[in-house]
Amino acid sequence: xxxxxxxxxADLRRQLSEALTQAxxxxxxxADGEDGHFLGDTEPYDxxxxxxGLPIMDGVTVLERWREDGxxxxxxxxxxxxxxxxxxxxxxxxxxxxxxxxxxxxxxxxRLRALLRRASGHASASLExxxxxxxxxAARATVNGKxxxxxxxxxxxLNYLMHNQERVVPRTExxxxxxxxxxxxxxxxxEVFIGRLRKKIGTxxxxxxxxxxxxxxxxxxxxxx
Amino acid sequence: xxxxxxxxxADLRRQLSEALTQAxxxxxxxADGEDGHFLGDTEPYDxxxxxxGLPIMDGVTVLERWREDGxxxxxxxxxxxxxxxxxxxxxxxxxxxxxxxxxxxxxxxxRLRALLRRASGHASASLExxxxxxxxxAARATVNGKxxxxxxxxxxxLNYLMHNQERVVPRTExxxxxxxxxxxxxxxxxEVFIGRLRKKIGTxxxxxxxxxxxxxxxxxxxxxx
DNA sequence: GCCTCTGTTCAGAGAGCGTTCAGATGGATA
DNA sequence: TATCCATCTGAACGCTCTCTGAACAGAGGC
Numbered sequence: 001x002x003x004x005x006x007x008x009x010a011d012l013r014r015q016l017s018e019a020l021t022q023a024x025x026x027x028x029x030x031a032d033g034e035d036g037h038f039l040g041d042t043e044p045y046d047x048x049x050x051x052x053g054l055p056i057m058d059g060v061t062v063l064e065r066w067r068e069d070g071x072x073x074x075x076x077x078x079x080x081x082x083x084x085x086x087x088x089x090x091x092x093x094x095x096x097x098x099x100x101x102x103x104x105x106x107x108x109x110x111r112l113r114a115l116l117r118r119a120s121g122h123a124s125a126s127l128e129x130x131x132x133x134x135x136x137x138a139a140r141a142t143v144n145g146k147x148x149x150x151x152x153x154x155x156x157x158l159n160y161l162m163h164n165q166e167r168v169v170p171r172t173e174x175x176x177x178x179x180x181x182x183x184x185x186x187x188x189x190x191e192v193f194i195g196r197l198r199k200k201i202g203t204x205x206x207x208x209x210x211x212x213x214x215x216x217x218x219x220x221x222x223x224x225x
Numbered sequence: 226x227x228x229x230x231x232x233x234x235a236d237l238r239r240q241l242s243e244a245l246t247q248a249x250x251x252x253x254x255x256a257d258g259e260d261g262h263f264l265g266d267t268e269p270y271d272x273x274x275x276x277x278g279l280p281i282m283d284g285v286t287v288l289e290r291w292r293e294d295g296x297x298x299x300x301x302x303x304x305x306x307x308x309x310x311x312x313x314x315x316x317x318x319x320x321x322x323x324x325x326x327x328x329x330x331x332x333x334x335x336r337l338r339a340l341l342r343r344a345s346g347h348a349s350a351s352l353e354x355x356x357x358x359x360x361x362x363a364a365r366a367t368v369n370g371k372x373x374x375x376x377x378x379x380x381x382x383l384n385y386l387m388h389n390q391e392r393v394v395p396r397t398e399x400x401x402x403x404x405x406x407x408x409x410x411x412x413x414x415x416e417v418f419i420g421r422l423r424k425k426i427g428t429x430x431x432x433x434x435x436x437x438x439x440x441x442x443x444x445x446x447x448x449x450x
Numbered sequence: 451g452c453c454t455c456t457g458t459t460c461a462g463a464g465a466g467c468g469t470t471c472a473g474a475t476g477g478a479t480a
Numbered sequence: 481t482a483t484c485c486a487t488c489t490g491a492a493c494g495c496t497c498t499c500t501g502a503a504c505a506g507a508g509g510c
Contacts, residue, residue, distance in 0.1 A: 067349035067350075072346070072347075072348040073348075074343065085331070087332055088331050091338065092338070093350065094349045095339065097339070098336075106310070106313050107312055109313075110316035110317060111316065111323075113317070118299065118321055118344065137392060138391055138392040138393060139393035139438075151435065151436065151497085151498060152434075152437050152498080153498080153499070187502090188456085188457090188500090188501070188502085189501075191456065191458085192458085192459095192499085192500080192501090195456095195457060195458065208455095210454095210456080211509095377487080377488095378487080378488070412491090414488075414490075416466095416467065417469085417488085417490090419468085420467095420468060420469065423468095433466090433467070433468090435466065435467075436465085436498080
């Protein structure tokens with residue numbers, strides 16, 4: 001975890017740097033808004049601790065510019081001022097937390113941990129198979145980065161196959177997982193859906209194992225007849 | 226956005242509930258730790274405001290159990306105690322923010338906005354989607370810079386979709402996050418609101434994924450049918 | 451070559467959705 | 481308190497798209 005500290009007071013800066021280093025973080029420091037802004041724009045930080053009263057460029061301005069540039073790292077604002085209206089302004093500029101000087105180092109570390117923990121909770125669950133990708137959260141499929149429009153049942157079939165890549169999935173198993181209990185098995189709807197999927201994602205992904213079922217496989221991968 | 230308030234003091238509970246409702250949230254309340262824990266376990270909240278000193282089950286215990294159960298909603302801890310050691314304990318139990326009584330309602334709302342925004346993966350206070358913009362602070366929406374007049378529920382629907390851009394949001398999920406506990410789900414109010422929103426913001430922003438739900442998307446973005 | 455299994459096409463059925471509207475509800479105003 | 485107005489709600493209706501099942505064509509195995 002790499003942290004940026006932007007603080008003009010030399011004593012506090014050193015104190016923060018030491019505390020964070022000791023807590024196991026990699027720490028960079030900046031003494032004014034311009035340096036701080038530059039570092040935040042160019043280096044990949046996991047979180048930033050930002051003083052509001054800074055030389056050259058104000059802390060809120062620095063923060064606003066980062067957010068405009070699409071920087072999403074969590075920012076903890078640090079300031080001597082205690083007025084709530086400024087806290088509100090800080091939050092709405094894109095801050096994630098706020099701490100008023102003087103503060104206990106323990107509390108700072110605790111808030112930082114909370115920020116990092118929350119920021120890391122955003123891994124999107126996506127299944128991949130070659131150039132085929134299914135984002136289960138967004139319910140969206142892409143091939144070579146191009147979005148594919150799937151109907152609800154097509155999506156269900158593909159999703160199940162993606163969860164069972166490289167495995168032969170019998171048609172009965174597909175039926176059981178896609179439909180609820182009572183479904184007339186004397187129908188060829190699965191074949192129809194497989195056909196439509198092939199048409200949309202490309203014919204090579206879904207192989208037919210005659211008499212056994214279907215297998216989703218990476219067509220570019222190591223193939224053995 | 227649906228919020229759970231767990232607070233034993235009746236006055237404060239009502240005050241919070243009113244303030245949050247007026248700010249456009251759907252609010253459920255609980256007066257003790259056991260009720261609170263149960264609600265948090267069974268209903269899909271976007272955030273929780275949790276008092277530490279609670280009857281029957283302590284706030285920290287409630288929080289720990291939620292986290293053990295895999296609940297990830299952001300939690301803002303609220304307490305009369307000001308000692309930093311308890312703040313640290315609260316954070317490490319899985320809290321995301323901390324506020325000491327007495328507090329300004331404005332600050333609570335600002336911290337809540339920051340939590341919700343961060344929880345949905347957005348860094349900046351104003352949510353954007355193409356030319357559509359929602360200012361969560363002022364509860365105001367604009368398209369191409371022109372303000373749009375939205376009713377309370379229209380705003381809630383749009384706000385929730387903005388927090389979940391590019392994702393298919395099932396209608397049931399929308400209902401759960403826009404209304405509080407008691408609401409008759411066998412109604413087509415969501416369709417009605419979607420229809421009105423499309424009329425106001427333009428028809429291209431909200432896509433219907435038949436059988437799956439609705440998706441808010443940037444119409445000018447790189448879309449491939 | 452015959453038989454079985456799979457792929458494709460198509461039209462009807464049905465579900466899901468959009469729209470409209472009337473009544474209910476709640477908040478504001480006098 | 482009575483009245484008005486905006487908003488919300490739930491039902492009805494019609495439309496569109498998807499699903500389904502059948503029929504037929506094609507591929508593969510024996």
